[in-house]
Amino acid sequence: MRNAFCNVLIEMARQDERVWLLTGDLGFSVLEPFAKEFPSRFVNAGVAEQNMTGVATGLSLSGKIVFTYSIANFPTIRCLEQIRNDVCYHKANVKIVAVGGGLCYGTAGFSHHATEDLAIMRALPGMVVAAPSDALEAAQITRLAITTPGPFYMVLGKNNEPTVHANPPMLNLGEPLCLNKNLGEIALVSTGTLVSEVLRAAEMLKSSGIEARVLSMPFIKPIDCEKFLQFLDGCRLVLVVEEHTAFGGLGSAIAEILAEASLDIKFVRIHLPEFINFIGSQKELRKMLGLDAHSIANRAMTLLTKN
Amino acid sequence: MTIKLSEIEYPSNSLDLAQQIRIHAIKMVAQSNSSHIGSSLSMADILAVLYMDVLRVDPKQPDWPERDRFILSKGHAAAGLYAVLALRGFFPMALLKRFCQEGSLLLGHVSHHVPGVELSTGSLGHGLPVGCGMVLADKREEKSHRVFVVLSDGECDEGSNWEAALFAAHHKLDNLVAIVDANELQGFGRVDEVLKLAPLAEKWRAFRWAVREVDGHDHQALKTLLNQAPFEPDHPSLVLAHTIKGKGVSFMEDQLAWHYKSPNPEQLSQALKQLGEKR
Ligand SMILES: Cc1ncc(C[n+]2csc(CCOP(=O)(O)OP(=O)(O)O)c2C)c(N)n1
Numbered sequence: 045m046r047n048a049f050c051n052v053l054i055e056m057a058r059q060d061e062r063v064w065l066l067t068g069d070l071g072f073s074v075l076e077p078f079a080k081e082f083p084s085r086f087v088n089a090g091v092a093e094q095n096m097t098g099v100a101t102g103l104s105l106s107g108k109i110v111f112t113y114s115i116a117n118f119p120t121i122r123c124l125e126q127i128r129n130d131v132c133y134h135k136a137n138v139k140i141v142a143v144g145g146g147l148c149y150g151t152a153g154f155s156h157h158a159t160e161d162l163a164i165m166r167a168l169p170g171m172v173v174a175a176p177s178d179a180l181e182a183a184q185i186t187r188l189a190i191t192t193p194g195p196f197y198m199v200l201g202k203n204n205e206p207t208v209h210a211n212p213p214m215l216n217l218g219e220p221l222c223l224n225k226n227l228g229e230i231a232l233v234s235t236g237t238l239v240s241e242v243l244r245a246a247e248m249l250k251s252s253g254i255e256a257r258v259l260s261m262p263f264i265k266p267i268d269c270e271k272f273l274q275f276l277d278g279c280r281l282v283l284v285v286e287e288h289t290a291f292g293g294l295g296s297a298i299a300e301i302l303a304e305a306s307l308d309i310k311f312v313r314i315h316l317p318e319f320i321n322f323i324g325s326q327k328e329l330r331k332m333l334g335l336d337a338h339s340i341a342n343r344a345m346t347l348l349t350k351n
Numbered sequence: 352m353t354i355k356l357s358e359i360e361y362p363s364n365s366l367d368l369a370q371q372i373r374i375h376a377i378k379m380v381a382q383s384n385s386s387h388i389g390s391s392l393s394m395a396d397i398l399a400v401l402y403m404d405v406l407r408v409d410p411k412q413p414d415w416p417e418r419d420r421f422i423l424s425k426g427h428a429a430a431g432l433y434a435v436l437a438l439r440g441f442f443p444m445a446l447l448k449r450f451c452q453e454g455s456l457l458l459g460h461v462s463h464h465v466p467g468v469e470l471s472t473g474s475l476g477h478g479l480p481v482g483c484g485m486v487l488a489d490k491r492e493e494k495s496h497r498v499f500v501v502l503s504d505g506e507c508d509e510g511s512n513w514e515a516a517l518f519a520a521h522h523k524l525d526n527l528v529a530i531v532d533a534n535e536l537q538g539f540g541r542v543d544e545v546l547k548l549a550p551l552a553e554k555w556r557a558f559r560w561a562v563r564e565v566d567g568h569d570h571q572a573l574k575t576l577l578n579q580a581p582f583e584p585d586h587p588s589l590v591l592a593h594t595i596k597g598k599g600v601s602f603m604e605d606q607l608a609w610h611y612k613s614p615n616p617e618q619l620s621q622a623l624k625q626l627g628e629k630r
Contacts (some may be wrong), residue, residue, distance in 0.1 A: 085492045095480040102484020105469070110484075125474055126511070130481055133471050134463060304625035331548075 045144055045237075046074045047200045048179035052186040053111065057085065062107060063190060066100055068093045068114035070143070075113065079298075088332050093118050097126035097138070104136040109190055111139045116149055116158045118142075120165060120197070128170050131195050132169050138196075139189040140165075145175060145199035145236050146287030147316075150326045158199060162235075163292025165197040166265045172196045172217065173265040177239035178208040181262050181281050184215040192217055201237040208239050208260065218266040220259050222275045228255030230281040230344055235261040235294045238287045241330065244337035249344055257343060269301050279348060281310045285340055287330070290315045312347055314340065362403075365570050368438060369399035373599045374628050375434035375447055377438055381619045383451030385459055389597040389609035391431030393534040393567075394501060398435045400573040401499060408438035413466045419496050420485050422470045423472060424478025425532065426461040427505035433457050433465065441467035476509030478502065479529060480540035483515050486524040497526045497580065505537025508546050513558070516587075518561035528588045529560075532567060534596035536607055552591050560589040567592030600625055 054077055057063040065078050066086045079086040093114060113153040119140050131138045137301040142158060147222065149156035165173045172192060178191050182200055189196040213221055220233075222347035223243060234242040240262045246256040259275055261267070276282065282302065284295040295313040302311055314334055322332075330336040334343070362368040376391040402408075406419045423432045430450060437444045442465065449455040454465055460473030470481055482500040489496060506512065519527050533551065535542045542548055555562045561582035565572050573592070580588040596610070597603030600622040614622055 084366035085587040087487070088523075089518065090514075091501065092514035092518065094476075095483070095518050098477060098480020098511065098515065099487060102486075103488045104484075105481070106485050126477065126480070129474055160503040206601065215594055258508035349453055 045176070045179045045182045045205055046203060048076055048183045049141065049186050049200060050078055052183045054081060054258050056187065056190050057082050060109070061188065061264065062109045063109045064108045064113050066096050066104055066110060068112070068118055070114050070118075077176060087163065093123040093232055094126050094235070097123040098130055100138045101126070101130035101134060104138050106265045109139070111141055113141045113143070116142060116156045117161065120161050120341050124164065127195070128168055132171055135170055135194045136168040136195060140195075140197045142197070144202055146238065147320075147326045147329045148202050148236045148237075150329045151323045153323055154320070159287070159289050159319065161199055162264050162288050162294060163296070166292060168195070170195055171265065172263070172329045173196045174198045175236035176200065176262050177235070177237060177260045178205055179181060180212045180302075181215065181260075184212060185262060188215060188217060193323045199236065204221045205237045208241040208243060215220050215262060216268075218263045218268040220261050220263075220275060222274045223260055226255045226257060227278055228257050229279055230254070230283060230348060231257040231258045231259055231276055232285060232340065232344065233261060233294070233298060234285045235264060236287060238285060238335060241335065242285050242340060243335045245340035245344065248337060248341040252345065254345065254348065259321065261294055264297055266299060267301065269305070273307070276307070276309065279309060281312070283312050283314065283344055283347065285314045285335060286316070287335060288316060289318050310347075314343060360384065361440065365396075365403040365574065367398040368403050368435065369395045370626060371438050372399055372431055372434045374623060374626050375438070376430040376601070377448040377614060377619065377622050377626070379430045379434065379447055381614045382448065384613045385430070385451045386613065387427045387430065387609045388613070389534075389536070389603055389606065390425060390428040390503070391434075391598045391599065392426075392598050392603065393594045394428060394532045395431055395599065396568045396570060397501060397594075398431055398528055398571060399597060400570055401576060402435050402439050404574045405577045406499065407496065410466070413441060417494075417496055420469050420482070420498040421471070422478040422482050422498070422500045423461050423501050424472055425475065425506055426472025429459060429461045432461055432468070436465065436467040439467075473532060475503070475506040476511040477505045479512050479515035480518070482527055482529070483519050483522070483524055486519070486527045487522060488521070490524065494528065497528060500527070500529045502529055502531050503537070504531055504533040504535065504542050504548060504551070505545070505547055506551070507531065507551065508537075516555065516558040516560065519587040523585040524587045525583075525585055528577070528580045528590065530559070530590040530592055532594050533591055534594045536596045536605065536610065538610065540607070555589040555591070559586060561586040562591060564591045564593065567594035568598055
């Protein structure tokens with residue numbers, strides 16, 4: 045996913061001289077090709093994210109399209125006020141890229157778990173928030189980040205995530221994707237690399253004779269509500285699965301849409317607890333916390349029989 | 352000497368300009384019952400010299416691409432900046448009356464929605480990093496306009512400035528000029544008592560900036576110095592301007608209270624008298 049991002053960035057930078065990349069001293073074995081091809085548009089700003097974000101704003105106020113790159117919470121929460129006051133208020137063309145969404149850096153511990161980022165970024169004025177599910181979505185969203193004026197946040201996985209799409213999907217800003225055309229009465233909704241678990245859960249359900257729709261939400265903000273609700277047509281249960289706490293992320297966004305649409309639809313979430321006091325690989329943590337395909341399928345099954 | 356321009360007298364030298372900045376800032380703050388008059392008075396001479404004799408800007412085209420950039424990082428001193436911008440013709444003087452009033456464009460802290468303002472500020476420690484970005488963009492395109500950032504001394508408590516200080520020196524941003532309005536007072540005490548910055552000039556030097564100290568109320572010295580920047584090739588420039596908070600109004604000078612207080616009518620007329628207002 046990281047490489048898909050970097051490759052597209054290089055491709056776009058060849059066509060558009062305004063594209064710059066700043067990193068907060070991270071990107072070893074990922075960003076070198078960009079740095080090599082565009083040394084005058086690449087800066088390692090050091091371990092100084094507040095300054096990096098301010099510099100990105102200054103560059104963009106001088107006409108550049110600037111990506112800031114770091115991992116987990118460093119390009120977002122560490123410099124939150126710079127993002128709010130400098131980037132957002134000035135509608136600056138700054139594109140924030142965080143590598144290692146959710147529990148990607150599972151064993152690294154609490155400091156490296158990006159589990160509130162969607163909520164916090166979503167709260168910022170004018171900010172687009174995107175979480176691609178696989179490398180193909182990441183490539184498309186990187187292009188969109190460049191062509192969409194203003195602040196943009198994209199959270200990526202790391203490496204070798206399972207692919208969700210066989211072919212590059214058609215992505216428009218804010219549009220959800222329906223990954224399987226069926227009319228099952230339950231919709232499984234997710235974002236980021238967790239979508240692949242949800243897809244596998246849907247396959248498991250299918251083998252038990254249950255049809256489940258799978259919606260991938262590459263955008264948490266904005267969300268094309270009309271399109272989203274169309275995908276739910278005839279559905280009686282929405283199960284949102286998120287590698288994020290319960291506060292303000294995808295689940296919250298969808299709860300808001302459903303409440304405002306006054307639909308007679310049951311809404312359930314699987315989300316992370318606020319504190320995770322043990323470590324593990326992302327795969328193991330997902331299992332322990334009920335976010336792996338098996339747990340998701342079981343939960344869906346229980347919900348369908350109960351309701 | 353003043354030039355008459357459609358009824359309004361626009362100052363034509365930095366001393367007159369500084370006097371007018373002070374007069375208008377005090378009126379604005381009094382009218383709106385707002386704070387930070389000491390902060391505006393402390394930097395009035397610096398702004399006057401910059402806008403009269405240093406900055407290449409064009410009030411008729413505030414977005415002129417070749418302009419020098421000015422960032423007021425101590426955004427709480429908005430009254431002073433708005434006054435100088437109006438006095439240089441960036442927007443009508445009449446607008447100053449709307450400072451800090453309901454529904455007004457002139458917010459209590461510096462806003463980029465006002466013509467001539469490059470960056471909204473108000474949270475301390477934001478201006479210098481953004482200034483670095485502006486200089487970096489120019490430098491890599493071999494353009495030569497300069498970026499001036501005015502900081503307060505209390506603001507130097509903020510770590511973001513020191514991140515930017517490292518960055519500017521490393522990238523040899525010699526078109527960056529930071530001016531510290533060192534009035535030795537901050538929000539809730541004296542700089543020396545709250546969080547010692549001394550030796551401040553040495554700190555900036557240690558961060559590999561070319562540092563010059565100046566009396567921040569001496570127009571001739573400011574003019575000479577600011578027009579010399581960059582002081583050393585390949586180094587960003589730091590002007591440590593020693594100032595007096597509240598400068599120009601005897602009872603406001605060096606008084607913490609005037610970071611907060613707004614003059615009552617009596618204090619206002621006394622202040623205006625001291626500043627030699629004619630009308
Ligand atoms: C990040 C941040 N923290 C706190 C404040 C509140 N505040 C406004 S001015 C000020 C200190 C004023 O002293 P100084 O920075 O030296 O500026 P001066 O007015 O003396 O020029 C403080 C703490 C702020 N604006 N931004």
